[in-house]
Each structure stands twice: as structure tokens, then as C-alpha cells.
Amino acid sequence: MHRREELVKRLVIGISGASGIPIAVGLLKEMKKRPEWETHLVITQGAQKTIAQESRFSCRDIEAMATKCYAINDIGASIASGTFHTEGMVVVPCSMKTVAGIANGFSENLLLRAADVTLKEGRKLVLVARESPLGSVHLSNMLSLAQQGVKILPPMLTFYNKPESIEDMTRHIIGKITDVFQVETMGFRRWA
Numbered sequence: 001m002h003r004r005e006e007l008v009k010r011l012v013i014g015i016s017g018a019s020g021i022p023i024a025v026g027l028l029k030e031m032k033k034r035p036e037w038e039t040h041l042v043i044t045q046g047a048q049k050t051i052a053q054e055s056r057f058s059c060r061d062i063e064a065m066a067t068k069c070y071a072i073n074d075i076g077a078s079i080a081s082g083t084f085h086t087e088g089m090v091v092v093p094c095s096m097k098t099v100a101g102i103a104n105g106f107s108e109n110l111l112l113r114a115a116d117v118t119l120k121e122g123r124k125l126v127l128v129a130r131e132s133p134l135g136s137v138h139l140s141n142m143l144s145l146a147q148q149g150v151k152i153l154p155p156m157l158t159f160y161n162k163p164e165s166i167e168d169m170t171r172h173i174i175g176k177i178t179d180v181f182q183v184e185t186m187g188f189r190r191w192a
């Protein structure tokens with residue numbers, strides 16, 4: 001193996017069509033500050049709509065923030081195989097459709113396949129699952145995933161850290177995500 005490949009850590013990031021695109025953008029920016037990490041990004045068709053709705057960045061802008069990005073239908077991409085080593089995967093934001101797909105092994109696009117691979121290889125899988133209110137189908141799918149060791153990390157509001165802006169709230173969620181991978185988000189306020 002090449003020396004750089006031995007040292008580099010890879011994080012797969014999936015963006016699906018739930019509300020919360022600024023969290024995905026913030027995570028990509030945070031990871032980009034760390035040369036020892038690569039980000040491998042896949043964006044669903046649903047997310048293309050939420051990106052247009054919620055962000056000043058285009059899909060292309062967001063793709064340019066990642067080390068490498070993949071087309072959603074490129075089912076033969078490296079992240080579709082367990083032989084491609086990664087530290088794990090974050091789906092941020094994660095729609096209820098994507099939650100259902102992962103919970104049921106329905107790998108009909110590259111994001112779902114990469115999540116399935118992450119699960120079967122026993123790697124860390126974090127779902128920033130977002131819907132409100134949550135129905136019993138959503139909750140049952142998330143329970144099944146949590147029981148398999150998936151981290152369900154909904155983008156919930158937090159007030160104990162005294163946020164003064166949406167950016168503070170967003171950073172707090174990014175901090176919770178990066179914590180799973182032992183990466184410290186700058187400005188993340190812990191309870192002390």
C-alpha cells in the first residue's frame with residue numbers, strides 16, 4: 001500500500017433530501033481543515049432540491065468542498081465496496097426515505113449502497129435523521145438501525161451551550177457528528 005494511503009482517513013458523506021443542508025456544508029468545511037482526512041461525497045436527487053431551497057451554494061459548489069464526489073447512480077464506485085477502507089459514513093441530513101432504505105437493505109442508489117457497506121463491514125454509521133413530527137414507521141426504522149449500532153443523531157436544538165445564532169446551533173450539531181470520529185470541531189462548546 002502507498003504510504004499516503006496508510007496514513008489517510010476517509011469519511012464517506014451522504015447528503016439526502018431532508019432539511020438541514022447547512023449542517024452538511026459545515027461538516028465538509030470542518031473536515032477540509034484536516035489534511036489527514038479525505039471526504040467522499042454522494043448527493044441524492046432529493047438533496048438537489050433541498051440544496052436549491054436551503055443553501056446559497058450550488059450542488060457543484062458543495063461537491064467542490066469534498067476530496068472526491070460520486071454520481072448517485074454510479075453503483076460501481078469505490079465507496080460501494082467494503083474493500084475500500086473508510087472510518088465510516090455520515091448521512092447528513094438524512095431523509096426518512098433514506099432511513100427506510102438503509103433499515104431495509106434497499107440499496108437502490110450509491111448513497112444507500114455505501115451505507116449498507118458501512119453497516120455490513122461494522123464501521124461507524126451516523127444518520128442525522130430529520131423529520132417533524134416523526135411517525136411510527138420512521139421511529140421503527142430508526143429503532144431497528146440503533147439496535148444494529150447505527151448512531152441516530154437528529155439535528156435537535158440545544159440551549160445549554162447558550163447559542164446566539166443559527167450558526168452556533170449548526171456548529172453544535174457538527175461537533176456532535178465529528179465527536180463520533182474523534183475530530184474536534186472548532187468552537188464546539190461542551191457541557192462542563
Ligand SMILES: Cc1cc2nc3c(=O)[nH]c(=O)nc-3n(C[C@H](O)[C@H](O)[C@H](O)COP(=O)(O)O)c2cc1C
Nearest residue numbers: 016017018019044046047053095096097098130131
Ligand atoms: C424543501 C424540502 C424539504 C424536505 N424536508 C424533508 C425532511 O426534513 N425530512 C424528510 O424525511 N423528507 C424531506 N423532504 C422530502 C424528501 O426530499 C423526499 O422524500 C425525497 O424523496 C427523499 O429522497 P432521498 O432520501 O433519496 O434524498 C423534503 C423535500 C423538500 C423539497
